[in-house]
Amino acid sequence: MHRRGLRFRKDFPIRVGSVRPIRPDVVFTRAKVAIFLDGCFWHGCPAHQRIPKSNPAYWIPKLKRNLERDREIDEALSAAGWLVVRIWEHEDADLAAERTMHVLQGAAD
Numbered sequence: 001m002h003r004r005g006l007r008f009r010k011d012f013p014i015r016v017g018s019v020r021p022i023r024p025d026v027v028f029t030r031a032k033v034a035i036f037l038d039g040c041f042w043h044g045c046p047a048h049q050r051i052p053k054s055n056p057a058y059w060i061p062k063l064k065r066n067l068e069r070d071r072e073i074d075e076a077l078s079a080a081g082w083l084v085v086r087i088w089e090h091e092d093a094d095l096a097a098e099r100t101m102h103v104l105q106g107a108a109d
């Protein structure tokens with residue numbers, strides 16, 4: 001990614017609106033692209049998320065809330081002009097990097 005002279009930051013909090021600072025995994029500050037690496041379990045991967053059999057009354061609302069929060073974050077960022085890329089932990093790293101590059105090429109620089 002550095003090859004193309006793209007500046008990216010890790011652990012760079014984004015402040016939008018009144019919500020708590022959002023901390024994507026990787027942030028391209030100039031292009032305004034935020035990358036999230038989503039764990040299959042915590043973020044509700046349709047292919048891999050399994051609700052734990054014990055204590056579903058605890059897990060179902062908790063995991064549902066995670067998804068709602070992800071969507072709120074996506075909306076807050078895009079309302080502020082950010083592009084959001086979410087990558088599942090199960091995704092092939094090369095394909096995910098390629099997808100990210102596509103978004104970056106389309107982003108205003």
Ligand SMILES: [Zn+2]
Pocket residue numbers: 040045046047048049088089090
């Ligand atoms: Zn998955």
